[in-house]
Amino acid sequence: MKERLGPIPVVEMTPEQRAAAQAVIDGPRGALYGPFVPLLRSPELMSSAQRMGEYLRYRSALGTRLSELAILVTARQWDQQVEWAIHAPIAAQEGIAPAAIDAIAQRRAPGGLAQDEQAVYDFCMELHTHKRVSDATWQRAVALFGEHGVTDLVGLNGYYTLLAMVMNATQSAPPASTAAPLP
Incomplete structure (x- = not known):
């Protein structure tokens, strides 16, 4: 392309x-x-x-580790190679397990996530897949991150969706990366 x-x-x-x-x-x-x-x-x-x-x-209220996880879920949902190439190495550096990153790349639910990571993953997947979030998922996220954190989580999903749309529409080339391209 x-x-x-x-x-x-x-x-x-x-x-x-x-x-x-x-x-x-x-x-x-x-x-x-x-x-x-x-x-x-x-x-x-x-x-x-x-x-x-x-x-x-x-500066998200979620911190870098959880923000990067949300970015990876969004990048995978949009098959966005640029976002993946940039953010998969950052996510790993910030403490997201390589096995979890690989599972997301393969469109599999990652196992062994920490409680806060699982809450972010579930929230993002529901938002992308169902275009809404269940009451149970919402309440769990608010309990962990507060309303400020949940608002930032929605913002992360929306912002990186916008960027994915821009780069997919314009066929932006991914940069060199230590991350394997999305399959």
């Missing part, structure tokens, strides 16, 4: 695109990559999305 909206040379960027790109580069990501390459065609959308993503990825 050929990328539909690849990188824009700096000399061809509008002033708005340059400012939006620089904000991403100057932030915790440190570079313009992944979904921000195609999103740069709409600098205001990209700027808004990257601010939300910066919060969800780096």
